[in-house]
Amino acid sequence: MTDADQTTPATPPFDEPAGEPAHGVGPWPGEWPDDARYDRELLAEGDRRNVVDEYRYWTMDAIIADLDAKRHPFHVAIENWQHDLNIGSIVRSANAFLAAEVHIVGKRRWNRRGAMVTDRYQHVRHHEDVEAFTAWARAAGLPVIAVDNVEGSVPVDRADLPERCVLLFGHEGPGLSPEAIAAATGVVEITQYGSTRSINAASAAAVIMYEWCRRWA
Known part of the structure; x- marks a missing residue:
């Protein structure tokens, strides 16, 4: 992935209802993790979803798969x-x-x-x-x-x-x-x-x- 790819992603599917104040975390600081569970759009834009810290920046499918296991x-x-x-x-x-x-x-x-x-x-x-x-x-x-x-x-x-x-x-x-x-x-x-x-x-x-x-x- 090029630097341009990292800085111009599409808007991620935040879980925040319209008009609600922003919460969560901003863009991932430093080098991105090499892990398929992480969502490139969320890494670039930040993760404002109402999820526990363990699942920050994870894709929705990765979160569901982890929940299904337990x-x-x-x-x-x-x-x-x-x-x-x-x-x-x-x-x-x-x-x-x-x-x-x-x-x-x-x-x-x-x-x-x-x-x-x-x-x-x-x-x-x-x-x-x-x-x-x-x-x-x-x-x-x-x-x-x-x-x-x-x-x-x-x-x-x-x-x-x-x-x-x-x-x-x-x-x-x-x-x-x-x-x-x-x-x-x-x-x-x-x-x-x-x-x-x-x-x-x-x-x-x-x-x-x-x-x-x-x-x-």
Whole structure:
């Protein structure tokens, strides 16, 4: 690569939403590393993506490949009937806690804004309905653990949370559909101490994923 090639690259695919303040690192100082994982455009222009320092200047494919080598054996599933804004935030948490895969159950389209482009690094699979999703889980040998504060649910700190499982979350407000509850192997809830009946769906998902990681990661 010539000096001209290093100083005039195309604009890299930054993860930063329009209008957000710049963060990250600038152009690579000194001689460039001789490693296929590094993106030449990012080395020249800087890396403003919201990634951990370990992945600075890496290509997206290299990051995904590295994540795939160490993903945790739990999956996350989300019912999508009302285009819930929390879905994107749950995907973002699934990426942070290194879930094996995210499953969207119901409508194929979902609001990605809350994901903050983490869906680029997270495998996402779609299922037409609860029946199709549970058939997949059964074939994969994965118990479905529903998360909802319904009658019969067990506080997650006292519940069985298998190492290999699917954590199934519902909508803000109505929670999981009756079909999803019926299809689950077990149902867990988060113990609360205030006056509200439930907490934000994205917050609940983060709590449950953290609890899984506390036990198994």
